[in-house]
Amino acid sequence: MTELRAERAGEPLGVPRTEAKSRRVRHLDLVIAVAAFAVLATLPFLFSSKALLDFVIRCAAYGLFATSLNLLVGYTGMISFGHGMFFGLGAYGFGLIMQRTSVPIPVAFVGTLLITTVVSAAIGAICVRLKEIYFAFVTLAFQMLIHSMILSWASLTGGDQGLRGGIPRPVFFGIDLSNHMHLYIVSCALLVIGLLLMRQIAQSPFGYTLRMIRDNASRASFIGIDVWRAKLTIFVMAALFASTGGIVMSLFVSGAYPEFAFWTISGEGIFINMLGGVTTFLGPMVGTVLLLIMNDTVTRLTEYYGIVLGIVILFFAIGLRKGLMDFVVEWYEQRRGPKKERG
Amino acid sequence: MDLDALTGCLASSACLVTQTTSGFIIGMLLFLVAVGLTLIFGVLKVVNFSHGAFYMFGAYFAMTAYQVTGSFALAMLCGAAGTAILGLVFERVFMSRVYGGDVLMQLLVCYAFVLIFDDVVRMVWGPEFRSMGMPTAFQVPPLFIAGGVVPPYYLLLIGVSLAVAAILGVGLARTRIGKVIRAAAHNPGMVSALGVNTGLIYGGVFALGGMLAGLAGALAAPVRSLTPGMGFSVLIESFIVTVIGGMGSILGALIGALLIGLIRSFGSLGFPLFTDGLMYLFMVIVLVARPTGLFGKEVA
Numbered sequence: 305m306t307e308l309r310a311e312r313a314g315e316p317l318g319v320p321r322t323e324a325k326s327r328r329v330r331h332l333d334l335v336i337a338v339a340a341f342a343v344l345a346t347l348p349f350l351f352s353s354k355a356l357l358d359f360v361i362r363c364a365a366y367g368l369f370a371t372s373l374n375l376l377v378g379y380t381g382m383i384s385f386g387h388g389m390f391f392g393l394g395a396y397g398f399g400l401i402m403q404r405t406s407v408p409i410p411v412a413f414v415g416t417l418l419i420t421t422v423v424s425a426a427i428g429a430i431c432v433r434l435k436e437i438y439f440a441f442v443t444l445a446f447q448m449l450i451h452s453m454i455l456s457w458a459s460l461t462g463g464d465q466g467l468r469g470g471i472p473r474p475v476f477f478g479i480d481l482s483n484h485m486h487l488y489i490v491s492c493a494l495l496v497i498g499l500l501l502m503r504q505i506a507q508s509p510f511g512y513t514l515r516m517i518r519d520n521a522s523r524a525s526f527i528g529i530d531v532w533r534a535k536l537t538i539f540v541m542a543a544l545f546a547s548t549g550g551i552v553m554s555l556f557v558s559g560a561y562p563e564f565a566f567w568t569i570s571g572e573g574i575f576i577n578m579l580g581g582v583t584t585f586l587g588p589m590v591g592t593v594l595l596l597i598m599n600d601t602v603t604r605l606t607e608y609y610g611i612v613l614g615i616v617i618l619f620f621a622i623g624l625r626k627g628l629m630d631f632v633v634e635w636y637e638q639r640r641g642p643k644k645e646r647g
Numbered sequence: 648m649d650l651d652a653l654t655g656c657l658a659s660s661a662c663l664v665t666q667t668t669s670g671f672i673i674g675m676l677l678f679l680v681a682v683g684l685t686l687i688f689g690v691l692k693v694v695n696f697s698h699g700a701f702y703m704f705g706a707y708f709a710m711t712a713y714q715v716t717g718s719f720a721l722a723m724l725c726g727a728a729g730t731a732i733l734g735l736v737f738e739r740v741f742m743s744r745v746y747g748g749d750v751l752m753q754l755l756v757c758y759a760f761v762l763i764f765d766d767v768v769r770m771v772w773g774p775e776f777r778s779m780g781m782p783t784a785f786q787v788p789p790l791f792i793a794g795g796v797v798p799p800y801y802l803l804l805i806g807v808s809l810a811v812a813a814i815l816g817v818g819l820a821r822t823r824i825g826k827v828i829r830a831a832a833h834n835p836g837m838v839s840a841l842g843v844n845t846g847l848i849y850g851g852v853f854a855l856g857g858m859l860a861g862l863a864g865a866l867a868a869p870v871r872s873l874t875p876g877m878g879f880s881v882l883i884e885s886f887i888v889t890v891i892g893g894m895g896s897i898l899g900a901l902i903g904a905l906l907i908g909l910i911r912s913f914g915s916l917g918f919p920l921f922t923d924g925l926m927y928l929f930m931v932i933v934l935v936a937r938p939t940g941l942f943g944k945e946v947a
Contacts, residue, residue, distance in 0.1 A: 436750045452923040571758045610762035617759035
């Protein structure tokens with residue numbers, strides 16, 4: 305990873321050309337997003353398997369979460385080990401709003417994102433000042449705080465039983481989320497829109513500011529970038545997407561459970577990023593699909609899921625030392641010659 | 648919130664003694680785990696995220712040894728020695744491959760072992776709650792100090808922990824090996840050039856840290872219930888302790904652990920639902936006021 309960074313830092317600053325190119329790239333992103341959505345939307349017509357649709361919905365939930373984590377880990381170099389708290393917050397916030405009030409779903413959606421903004425800004429304000437390992441562990445500590453609050457505040461959250469009794473899903477704009485097909489399409493739409501927005505953030509000047517902070521925070525600070533504010537901004541943004549993932553999850557299971565806010569979710573998120581690779585935008589998405597496939601296969605075969613997952617993690621962390629997409633990209637670039645830029 | 652209970656307790660000496668002792672118990676166990684964590688961080692510059700697993704193994708080793716031999720002293724020895732060996736192997740075989748690299752990789756390797764160790768314990772000892780039971784030697788009537796109830800085992804626990812703190816403090820400051828360890832923490836390249844086997848020191852420090860966590864687990868086994876995953880909450884709490892006390896400082900770990908122990912024992916009276924929250928609140932206050940912790944020197 306260090307070599308990659310050094311290489312990136314040495315890229316020439318062809319500003320005008322990059323700008324023209326980035327506009328073209330953005331159009332390309334939009335085209336790819338629309339195409340991806342079209343493919344996902346036609347899936348149910350090709351395969352009539354409910355399990356496949358369930359799988360895609362779970363991929364959407366975890367994919368939003370993992371890709372948002374990559375905004376922190378891969379782009380800004382902030383290794384958050386507590387990102388899962390916003391996943392849980394989204395699930396619980398949305399579930400509680402829908403159960404306790406009778407507002408339409410879009411209002412609850414926006415309400416949940418507002419709650420996430422406030423909470424993540426408060427936690428971020430404390431955490432982003434800290435470096436590497438401190439940041440990782442203090443975010444983890446906050447995750448455990450939220451988890452223990454969910455467990456102990458049983459009158460609101462249902463304690464260790466989770467939010468039960470189902471989440472009411474009134475029809476809005478003709479969309480009925482208790483219909484499996486509608487839920488599937490909405491999840492896919494949220495995933496594609498979320499990914500597109502995150503791609504925009506990553507490719508924007510702000511996204512390049514983040515890369516600069518990752519590579520050399522003090523240099524970024526010298527040229528007048530408010531590092532603290534930039535880190536806090538991306539922390540809150542990433543929290544919003546993770547929260548959206550949580551909302552999708554709570555809609556899917558029609559409830560919310562303390563496991564959604566448990567630290568293992570954050571651990572899995574980190575591993576998904578590692579598995580897929582943090583140097584490509586879609587790496588975490590690939591990682592999500594791989595981890596969920598592995599998850600489903602392994603839990604069917606053995607009850608000792610932890611051992612299998614642990615060994616796979618060790619294989620990637622000590623054996624390969626990079627993610628699968630990093631591997632593919634490097635192999636591809638070696639074949640094409642060393643000229644292509646990455647981002 | 649139950650402030651009456653808290654003020655009522657603060658007014659009575661019996662309750663004060665009981666709560667302070669239970670605070671000290673929590674604090675001392677946390678200290679043993681946290682001091683290992685802080686030692687490993689100070690020398691190896693990695694945070695052993697799987698440190699809680701050593702605490703767990705210490706407890707399970709002690710329980711099995713006690714059930715087999717019936718000797719409490721042997722149980723403690725097994726808990727400590729077993730985790731020391733485990734620590735040495737873990738460091739030499741796995742952790743030593745990810746030094747100096749990404750924090751991400753170190754976290755992932757440790758994360759993998761948290762998962763593996765928890766499942767190994769589930770495989771060997773079963774997923775249900777286990778308990779070691781109070782050793783017969785300590786099944787004596789509790790002492791009464793100023794009206795408060797203090798089981799004798801608690802005194803042993805506090806005594807052992809204080810002894811460990813003293814030995815560590817003096818050992819690091821005064822002995823030759825302590826000086827070598829401190830030098831290796833400061834500049835491993837130079838120490839290595841002077842003919843010291845730094846790999847051995849790293850392995851030794853990791854084994855020592857693991858042993859302390861294992862000892863904490865073994866000491867906790869008679870008074871806590873044993874379950875796979877029991878190490879994780881201890882890990883988080885001892886990490887909070889090291890953040891409060893300052894990473895790499897033994898005195899800081901001791902003071903931080905005692906503060907957290909007292910916060911937990913008195914907080915559970917006044918704010919039963921928010922006991923964990925109090926601990927985090929305290930950590931946040933310390934972090935905002937002194938980002939390096941109460942006794943930390945280096946910039947975090």
